Amino acid sequence: MSFDATDITLSILKIAIVLGGMLSVTPLMVWVERRGSALIQDRVGPNRVGPFGLLQSLADAGKFILKEDIIPAKAHKVLYTLAPMFGLIPALTTIAVIPWGRSFVLPETTVFGRRLFEGGRLFEPIIADVSVGILLIFALASLSVYGLATAGWASNNKFALFGGIRASAQMISYELSLTLSAIGVLMVSGSLRLVDVVHRQAGYFVLFDAIKLPAWNIFPMFLGFIIFLTAAFAETNRLPFDFAEAEAELVAGYHTEYSSMKFAMFFMSEYMAMATISSLMVTLFLGGWDIPWYNEPPTLLGFLFSAGAFVAKVSIILFIFVWVRWTIPRMKYDLLMRIGWKVFLPLAIFNIMLVAFFIAKRWI
Amino acid sequence: MTIPINYFLILSAVLFCIGVCGVLTRRNGITIFMSIELMINAVNLTFLAYARELGSLHGLIFVFFIMAIAAAEAAIGLAIFIALYHHRNTIDVDEANLMHW
Amino acid sequence: MFDLIVFFFFAAIAVIFALMVILHRNPVVGALALVASFFALAVMYVLLDAPFMAALQVIVYAGAIMVLFVFVIMLLNLQHQKEERTRPIQQFLGFVSSAAFAIALVYYIIKFSVVRAASGPFVSDARAIGHSLFESYILPFEMVSILLLAAIVGALILSQRGQSKGAEQP
Numbered sequence: 009m010s011f012d013a014t015d016i017t018l019s020i021l022k023i024a025i026v027l028g029g030m031l032s033v034t035p036l037m038v039w040v041e042r043r044g045s046a047l048i049q050d051r052v053g054p055n056r057v058g059p060f061g062l063l064q065s066l067a068d069a070g071k072f073i074l075k076e077d078i079i080p081a082k083a084h085k086v087l088y089t090l091a092p093m094f095g096l097i098p099a100l101t102t103i104a105v106i107p108w109g110r111s112f113v114l115p116e117t118t119v120f121g122r123r124l125f126e127g128g129r130l131f132e133p134i135i136a137d138v139s140v141g142i143l144l145i146f147a148l149a150s151l152s153v154y155g156l157a158t159a160g161w162a163s164n165n166k167f168a169l170f171g172g173i174r175a176s177a178q179m180i181s182y183e184l185s186l187t188l189s190a191i192g193v194l195m196v197s198g199s200l201r202l203v204d205v206v207h208r209q210a211g212y213f214v215l216f217d218a219i220k221l222p223a224w225n226i227f228p229m230f231l232g233f234i235i236f237l238t239a240a241f242a243e244t245n246r247l248p249f250d251f252a253e254a255e256a257e258l259v260a261g262y263h264t265e266y267s268s269m270k271f272a273m274f275f276m277s278e279y280m281a282m283a284t285i286s287s288l289m290v291t292l293f294l295g296g297w298d299i300p301w302y303n304e305p306p307t308l309l310g311f312l313f314s315a316g317a318f319v320a321k322v323s324i325i326l327f328i329f330v331w332v333r334w335t336i337p338r339m340k341y342d343l344l345m346r347i348g349w350k351v352f353l354p355l356a357i358f359n360i361m362l363v364a365f366f367i368a369k370r371w372i
Numbered sequence: 373m374t375i376p377i378n379y380f381l382i383l384s385a386v387l388f389c390i391g392v393c394g395v396l397t398r399r400n401g402i403t404i405f406m407s408i409e410l411m412i413n414a415v416n417l418t419f420l421a422y423a424r425e426l427g428s429l430h431g432l433i434f435v436f437f438i439m440a441i442a443a444a445e446a447a448i449g450l451a452i453f454i455a456l457y458h459h460r461n462t463i464d465v466d467e468a469n470l471m472h473w
Numbered sequence: 474m475f476d477l478i479v480f481f482f483f484a485a486i487a488v489i490f491a492l493m494v495i496l497h498r499n500p501v502v503g504a505l506a507l508v509a510s511f512f513a514l515a516v517m518y519v520l521l522d523a524p525f526m527a528a529l530q531v532i533v534y535a536g537a538i539m540v541l542f543v544f545v546i547m548l549l550n551l552q553h554q555k556e557e558r559t560r561p562i563q564q565f566l567g568f569v570s571s572a573a574f575a576i577a578l579v580y581y582i583i584k585f586s587v588v589r590a591a592s593g594p595f596v597s598d599a600r601a602i603g604h605s606l607f608e609s610y611i612l613p614f615e616m617v618s619i620l621l622l623a624a625i626v627g628a629l630i631l632s633q634r635g636q637s638k639g640a641e642q643p
Contacts, residue, residue: 150536
């Protein structure tokens with residue numbers, strides 16, 4: 009394993025781009041959420057701060073920083089302070105294994121009289137191309153349970169504890185359906201690396217010898233996609249599965265006792281988890297960075313087009329998250345657990361058998 | 373340069389003995405249980421170290437099965453602790469000293 | 474060189490958090506420290522050329538078994554349990570015997586372990602493990618699945634006893 013300065017510089021550049029993207033998802037999503045919800049509810053939404061209320065997130069951030077930070081008297085101080093960070097860590101680290109653009113060859117250039125990228129250097133827009141990419145995502149996603157449970161327990165508040173336990177139970181129930189519905193994708197692509205998954209979706213299905221359908225995994229595995237989408241809502245605690253916060257039921261659930269920056273960290277980690285799971289959904293089912301009916305060349309322009317396509321697809325999924333939140337009401341918690349175990353888990357297993365059938369008949 | 377296997381074996385021995393110490397000196401049932409899990413993980417590390425050393429996959433499969441069985445054991449053990457707590461309102465293992473009451 | 478730095482850093486994390494598990498009064502802090510220790514062990518597994526097992530370690534141990542522990546501790550409100558101090562003679566004997574055991578183990582490991590030359594690259598990806606699991610080890614695989622079923626049924630029954638007898642559970 010030999011690194012040289014170019015490797016390290018490129019990695020730092022990639023990390024900077026991805027981190028910048030993730031950290032700016034939260035202000036953008038807050039604005040989209042508030043204006044989008046206003047659109048759906050036939051009202052205007054924030055429009056005072058900046059044109060179209062675009063600077064509202066800045067005002068929110070200022071409010072969070074300037075508010076008083078209260079720690080309850082009997083709370084466990086160390087765990088109370090660490091709990092928001094437990095939520096941030098999985099959200100920020102899982103994005104490291106997702107490919108967000110087409111790899112291209114950096115041509116040999118001469119900068120300030122020094123030759124860079126001798127012989128052409130392959131730039132792969134993925135921070136960590138591990139051989140077990142998908143498993144790593146599920147591993148880190150399963151750690152996000154601890155943030156909620158610890159926050160609920162450390163607040164020394166019965167409502168917070170109930171909210172935390174309910175949210176944790178819901179998350180581990182739907183983790184199973186999430187993982188099993190992704191196994192269909194693994195069976196088709198034959199590899200655990202996400203780069204291979206995206207490459208497999210770059211072809212076409214030829215129907216009736218005339219229509220070329222892009223070979224995205226959503227088309228043969230629509231059931232798997234629906235299960236994944238629902239489990240993603242349950243994993244990120246978004247409506248209709250937001251029993252963790254459950255406004256008007258549990259005061260504010262697991263973050264009842266949190267104020268100012270710690271609450272802002274929970275807020276941020278929820279939106280970042282949304283962005284990560286949307287990126288995962290796009291990579292597994294919607295073809296990743298692939299633009300349909302267009303062969304991106306392995307150059308800088310092709311990379312920029314593919315990265316733009318990736319961001320566009322993730323934005324569509326994020327808008328679907330907002331849309332569903334303000335459209336579908338929240339049901340009861342025991343109904344949620346019931347369908348999690350009795351409906352989605354058997355459906356996910358059935359999806360595996362269906363995909364195996366398709367592969368055996370060589371339709372995929 | 374690969375790390376010599378001795379380092380992993382020593383780490384595994386240290387973790388195992390920390391687990392043994394936890395089992396022998398604590399009275400809280402859950403903490404004893406967690407020390408047992410620590411011992412199981414130390415053994416996992418030894419298996420994987422030797423699997424890499426001998427280049428054989430059998431060590432990996434062993435670890436796979438150990439993880440599955442440890443999960444089953446954790447579930448049943450915690451269910452027993454819940455039942456004990458409901459009866460005696462304590463999980464101090466020194467209090468669970470009657471065979472039948 | 475880089476490998477050694479990573480190894481010592483995460484070995485130190487594993488040992489320190491393991492000590493926190495056995496020494497801290499509060500079981501919740503002990504459970505979270507054990508999660509950190511398992512995470513450090515997963516990094517060890519990556520250093521041993523077994524990334525699949527590392528991911529499995531985090532998914533199964535840190536992500537499922539420890540969640541179970543944390544649930545049980547939080548739901549039973551066990552942090553308010555006054556754990557009495559262990560009898561001093563038991564503490565002394567426990568520490569001394571485990572320390573003696575540790576010293577003996579380390580001594581014999583250093584003295585007797587045979588260091589071979591590293592053989593070829595170690596193929597441990599999912600494909601090889603899958604082949605091995607479903608070809609040579611198919612019988613233990615099926616037996617473990619039945620064992621897990623027995624564990625689920627057993628846990629369900631054990632945690633029901635003690636609640637209202639005869640009342641129909643929804």
